[in-house]
Each structure stands twice: as structure tokens, then as C-alpha cells.
Amino acid sequence: MQPGRISIIGVGLLGGSIGLAVKSNALPFHVVGYGHRRSTLDKALEVGAIDEASDDLAAAVSGASLVILCTPVLLFDQILKTIAPALADNTIVTDVGSTKRSVVQQAESALPPHASFVGSHPMAGSEKRGVEYARPDLFQGALCITTPSINTSTTALEQVEQFWRSIGMRITRLSPIDHDRLLADVSHLPHALAAALVNLQDEAALRLAGKGFLDATRIAGGDGALWRDILLDNRDNVRDSIGRLRTQLDHLLAMLDKNDADALANWLNNGSQRREALLKEKLREVNPD
Amino acid sequence: MQPGRISIIGVGLLGGSIGLAVKSNALPFHVVGYGHRRSTLDKALEVGAIDEASDDLAAAVSGASLVILCTPVLLFDQILKTIAPALADNTIVTDVGSTKRSVVQQAESALPPHASFVGSHPMAGSEKRGVEYARPDLFQGALCITTPSINTSTTALEQVEQFWRSIGMRITRLSPIDHDRLLADVSHLPHALAAALVNLQDEAALRLAGKGFLDATRIAGGDGALWRDILLDNRDNVRDSIGRLRTQLDHLLAMLDKNDADALANWLNNGSQRREALLKEKLREVNPD
Numbered sequence: 001m002q003p004g005r006i007s008i009i010g011v012g013l014l015g016g017s018i019g020l021a022v023k024s025n026a027l028p029f030h031v032v033g034y035g036h037r038r039s040t041l042d043k044a045l046e047v048g049a050i051d052e053a054s055d056d057l058a059a060a061v062s063g064a065s066l067v068i069l070c071t072p073v074l075l076f077d078q079i080l081k082t083i084a085p086a087l088a089d090n091t092i093v094t095d096v097g098s099t100k101r102s103v104v105q106q107a108e109s110a111l112p113p114h115a116s117f118v119g120s121h122p123m124a125g126s127e128k129r130g131v132e133y134a135r136p137d138l139f140q141g142a143l144c145i146t147t148p149s150i151n152t153s154t155t156a157l158e159q160v161e162q163f164w165r166s167i168g169m170r171i172t173r174l175s176p177i178d179h180d181r182l183l184a185d186v187s188h189l190p191h192a193l194a195a196a197l198v199n200l201q202d203e204a205a206l207r208l209a210g211k212g213f214l215d216a217t218r219i220a221g222g223d224g225a226l227w228r229d230i231l232l233d234n235r236d237n238v239r240d241s242i243g244r245l246r247t248q249l250d251h252l253l254a255m256l257d258k259n260d261a262d263a264l265a266n267w268l269n270n271g272s273q274r275r276e277a278l279l280k281e282k283l284r285e286v287n288p289d
Numbered sequence: 290m291q292p293g294r295i296s297i298i299g300v301g302l303l304g305g306s307i308g309l310a311v312k313s314n315a316l317p318f319h320v321v322g323y324g325h326r327r328s329t330l331d332k333a334l335e336v337g338a339i340d341e342a343s344d345d346l347a348a349a350v351s352g353a354s355l356v357i358l359c360t361p362v363l364l365f366d367q368i369l370k371t372i373a374p375a376l377a378d379n380t381i382v383t384d385v386g387s388t389k390r391s392v393v394q395q396a397e398s399a400l401p402p403h404a405s406f407v408g409s410h411p412m413a414g415s416e417k418r419g420v421e422y423a424r425p426d427l428f429q430g431a432l433c434i435t436t437p438s439i440n441t442s443t444t445a446l447e448q449v450e451q452f453w454r455s456i457g458m459r460i461t462r463l464s465p466i467d468h469d470r471l472l473a474d475v476s477h478l479p480h481a482l483a484a485a486l487v488n489l490q491d492e493a494a495l496r497l498a499g500k501g502f503l504d505a506t507r508i509a510g511g512d513g514a515l516w517r518d519i520l521l522d523n524r525d526n527v528r529d530s531i532g533r534l535r536t537q538l539d540h541l542l543a544m545l546d547k548n549d550a551d552a553l554a555n556w557l558n559n560g561s562q563r564r565e566a567l568l569k570e571k572l573r574e575v576n577p578d
Contacts, residue, residue, distance in 0.1 A: 123497070123499045124499075142499075143497065143499070145497070172496075172497070182494040182497055183494075185489065185490055185491070185494040186490055186494040186495065186497050186498050186499075186502055187497070187501065189486070190486060190501060190502055190505045190506075192541055193482065193486065194505060194560065195556060195557050195559075195560030195561070196534060196537035196538060196541065196560070197478070197479060197482065197534070197560075198559075198560040198564050198567075199559055199560050199563070200530075200533040200534055200536070200537050201475055201563075202474075204471055205471040205472075205474040205475040206475065206563070206567055207570075208412070208432065208434070208471055208472065208475050208476070209567055209571070210412045210413075210431075210432070210476065212476065212479060212480070212507070212508040213475055213476065214564075214567070214568060214571065215504050215507045215508065216479045216482070216483060216504075216505055216506075216507070216508055217479075217505075217560075217564050218501070218505070218564075219501040219504065219505055220557075220560040220561055221561050221564050221565060221568075222561065224554045224555075224557035224558035224561055227557050228550055228553045228554040228557055231541075231545065231553060232545065232548060232550060235545040235546075235548075238545060239542060242538055242541070242542060244489040245485060245486070245489055245538070246538070247489070248485035248488055248489050249485060249531055249534070249535070252481055252485065252520075252531070253528060253531060256521065256524040256527060256528060257524075259524075261517055261521060264517045264520060264521065265513045265514055265517040267484060268484050268513035268516050268517055269513035270484075270487075270488055271483065271484030271485070271487040271488050271506075271509040272484070272509055272510050272512075272513055274488070274490075274495070275487050275503075275506050275507075275509050276510060278487075278495055278498055278503070279503060281496075282498070282503065
């Protein structure tokens with residue numbers, strides 16, 4: 001990507017951390033931050049996440065070589081329509097949204113032919129919200145999924161991937177459809193399940209909760225509005241994931257009913273061993289030989 | 290409790306940690322460890338968890354003022370029958386099992402009138418197994434549930450609670466029935482769910498797992514045989530807990546079908562806020578004012 005202006009639309013935890021990562025990696029970009037609250041913009045300037053602040057969308061993206069949408073996903077459609085007329089030739093637009101089918105579709109329909117869209121899902125975050133929790137190393141070693149469609153420019157795709165790599169991320173490419181299907185299983189369902197697990201408890205049971213329960217429900221502590229949007233946007237896949245969970249629960253109930261100790265031990269050990277292998281793989285990714 | 294002999298039946302992570310905690314708190318007990326493997330007993334002697342080792346159950350409990358069953362729960366019945374004739378007058382027997390109805394019943398039927406049984410569930414542990422992971426502070430600040438029945442001697446109950454307090458535990462009393470019901474919701478279901486959550490994933494989804502998934506499934510990493518026994522022993526309650534989870538999932542599906550954003554945000558925020566309150570309460574318990 002050529003040196004130039006990066007516009008970060010929404011300077012919360014993710015947008016702010018992108019700005020800090022650009023600075024800490026000494027990338028040759030002038031970072032413009034857009035936000036609708038002056039206090040947020042001031043904080044972003046103060047921590048050094050952005051070089052310039054704007055509360056005007058068109059002005060914020062004007063002359064940018066890269067625009068990164070970092071607001072809640074449900075705002076993307078309106079933002080894309082607003083920025084479309086203001087984009088310079090060859091501007092690349094990407095995002096950090098947790099669902100990808102709707103975003104890619106909206107972007108491809110809203111943006112002019114002289115701009116390119118590449119869907120991105122940098123898999124980093126926190127239960128904390130706001131630029132005050134932004135960290136330059138938030139993305140270091142984490143996975144970024146890029147989601148090219150048949151309409152995606154290969155050059156733009158490679159430039160966006162290069163950008164994420166330059167702030168420390170690893171890249172995996174998936175179609176928007178595969179992204180949303182796989183993330184429903186491995187991210188959206190676990191979040192919903194953590195909420196369900198808390199909500200089904202009565203107070204007497206909660207008082208007995210140990211470290212295991214707190215770990216298992218940590219992701220229930222996230223931002224309700226963010227996860228509402230994700231679950232609604234990806235509801236067909238989430239429904240399928242719940243179906244797969246029900247199949248597992250039915251299998252468990254059948255083993256309990258039959259008092260089938262061997263099958264139950266196998267089922268539990270299978271979960272234990274697959275998680276153990278996953279953990280080793282993740283540690284290897286973060287600390288390669 | 291009078292100074293004297295403590296017999297720890299099974300010197301794994303929990304039994305070994307009890308021995309180390311007795312020593313580090315300088316309690317006036319001679320600790321006898323029973324195990325069926327010589328190598329385990331040697332390790333327990335080596336790390337200082339026990340003063341004396343025995344691979345003979347009757348000899349191990351002979352003259353003990355307190356016997357603590359620390360083997361897998363399914364072995365308790367046979368152990369209780371074997372030690373019954375060897376117990377001295379006024380011996381108190383307790384245990385560390387994760388289910389309580391069956392244990393209390395077995396103990397009350399197996400033990401002679403001159404001995405007392407008090408059910409205990411010290412809520413501490415680890416995914417690690419074996420005396421090599423034993424720690425003197427494993428129980429420090431953690432909760433121990435005692436489960437008196439109508440047959441339990443008040444004196445014995447108070448002495449057992451005093452013992453757990455003397456190694457740093459807080460005490461809550463519950464009937465065996467309430468214990469098994471509440472623990473099914475807050476412990477046994479979450480463990481089963483963590484296994485289900487891993488087992489429903491295909492390999493492509495697992496490759497995308499982030500920190501949230503690893504946290505949510507940490508308790509799937511436990512000992513399959515231990516959790517098999519707990520789930521089977523408490524299967525009626527686990528079945529009810531799964532029913533309560535299904536009710537939550539049905540509610541979630543209905544909100545998704547109706548695209549009910551407000552209800553979904555409330556449901557997610559309720560989970561988030563109750564967990565937040567729980568976390569604060571837990572931190573307050575560990576670090577009281």
C-alpha cells in the first residue's frame with residue numbers, strides 16, 4: 001500500500017488499536033479518525049491513536065488511500081452510502097465487522113467503481129469498550145480473516161492483507177459464506193451459550209459458581225448491543241449451530257439414559273483431546289519454532 | 290479436632306494438596322496416605338504431602354481421628370465397606386467428592402455407629418491430575434460445601450468444618466439433595482456443555498477458534514473418567530439442567546425468528562450483568578474489606 005491517509009471510521013477499542021498499531025509499527029500513514037462524539041475523538045488524539053479528528057464522514061475519507069470501518073456493523077450500510085461520493089480514485093475500503101455476508105453485499109452495492117471493497121475480520125478484541133482500552137499490540141499474532149467475493153480486486157485484497165500483516169496479523173482467506181457459517185459455530189454460538197448458561201442459573205446456584213463457571217461464561221461479559229447485531233445478522237447460521245448443539249445434547253442424554261459409561265467417557269475425552277490439540281496449535285502459531 | 294492421625298485415602302491432586310496444606314498450616318496431625326500404586330505414595334512422601342504411606346486400607350485408617358476419601362467417587366462404596374471394621378471409636382470420615390447424595394447414603398449405610406460421616410465438597414481443583422501438581426494453597430479462599438443429613442452428628446459436622454477452615458476454606462452448608470441439584474446447574478452442565486461445544490465443531494471451524502472459545506471450553510480439558518462418574522451419578526439433575534438450557538435456547542431461537550432486537554439485547558445484557566455482579570462478589574470473597 002502506498003503511503004498516504006488512512007481513515008478510521010469509529011475510534012473505539014478496535015479503531016483506536018489500529019491507529020496505535022500504525023504508529024507503533026512506524027507505518028508511513030497519516031491517520032484520520034472519524035467519530036460522532038467529540039470526547040471520543042479528543043481521547044483518541046490524546047492517546048496518539050489518530051493524527052487528525054473529524055466528525056464529518058465525507059471529510060474524514062477525503063483523499064484516503066485506505067478507509068477502515070470500525071463502527072458497529074449495523075451502521076455500515078448508512079456509512080457506506082454517505083462516504084461513496086467522497087472517495088478518491090483507487091481508495092480501498094475494508095472493515096473489522098464480525099459478520100461478512102451482509103457487509104460485503106452492502107459495500108459492493110454502495111461503493112463506486114473507482115473504489116474497492118475487501119471484507120476483513122481481524123479476530124482480536126476484548127470485553128472492554130472504548131478507545132481508552134486501545135492497545136498497539138491488540139492485533140499482534142492474531143488471525144485476520146479476509147473475505148474476498150468474486151467481485152473483489154486481487155490487488156486490493158493483497159494490499160489489505162499486507163496492511164493487516166504490517167500490524168502483526170496472520171491472514172486466512174474465506175468466502176463471506178464460509179466465514180459466517182464457521183464463525184457461527186466457533187464464536188457466535190459460544191457467546192450465546194455463555195449468556196444462556198448465566199441466565200438459566202438461579203441465585204442459589206450462582207453463589208456456588210467456581211473458577212470453571214467464570215471462565216466458561218467470560219465471553220458473556222461482552223457488549224450486549226454488539227452481540228445482538230451479530231446474532232441477528234447471522235441468524236440462519238446461528239440457528240444451524242444451535243441445531244448441532246442440540247444433537248450433541250441429545251447424544252449426551254441418550255448416554256445418561258443408557259448409563260453408557262464407555263461412550264460417555266469417549267465423548268468427554270474426545271472433547272478434552274481436541275481442545276488440547278487446539279491449544280497446542282494456537283501456542284505454536286503465537287510462538288513458531 | 291483433637292491432634293492425631295489423619296488418613297488421606299487417595300493421594301492425587303486433592304489428597305496431596307490436603308496433606309501439603311496440613312503441613313504448611315502446621316496443623317498437629319500425623320498424615321497417613323493410602324494409595325494402591327507405590328510410585329504415587331513415594332511421590333507423596335517425597336513432596337512432603339504425607340508422613341507415612343500405606344497400601345493397605347485397614348492399616349491406613351487404623352487409629353485415625355479423621356479419614357478423608359479422595360479417590361474417584363465410584364470407588365467410595367467399596368472403600369467404605371473395607372475400612373468400616375477398622376475404624377477406631379469416634380473416627381470422623383469425610384470426602385472430597387463432587388456429588389453428595391449417593392456418597393452420604395453409602396457412607397451412612399456402611400459405617401459402624403461408633404464412627405461419623407460428614408459429606409464435604411471442597412470446590413477446588415485443576416485440570417491437572419496427580420500428586421505432582423498438589424499445592425499447599427489449593428484450598429486457600431475457596432468454598433467448601435458440607436452436606437449434613439438428618440443423621441449427621443453436629444459435633445462431627447463442626448469438627449469437619451473446622452478442619453476445612455484451618456486450611457483456608459470458607460464453608461457453606463447444603464443438604465445432599467440441594468447440593469446435587471445446584472451443582473448440576475452451575476458445574477456439571479457447564480462441563481458437559483464445554484465438551485459439546487468442542488465436539489460439534491468441524492476442523493475448519495476449530496482452526497478459527499480465538500481466545501473466547503478457548504476460555505469457554507477450558508473446563509472441557511478435565512479428566513474424562515472423573516466427569517463421566519459425576520454426570521452418571523447425578524444424571525437426574527443433569528437431565529433437568531439440560532432442560533433449563535433448552536428453554537433458554539428456545540427463547541433465543543424465538544427472538545431470532547421474530548428479529549426481536551430489544552428482547553435479544555436484554556437477554557444478552559442480563560447475562561453480562563449477572564456475570565459481572567458474580568465476579569465482583571467472588572473478588573470480594575477472596576479479598577474481603
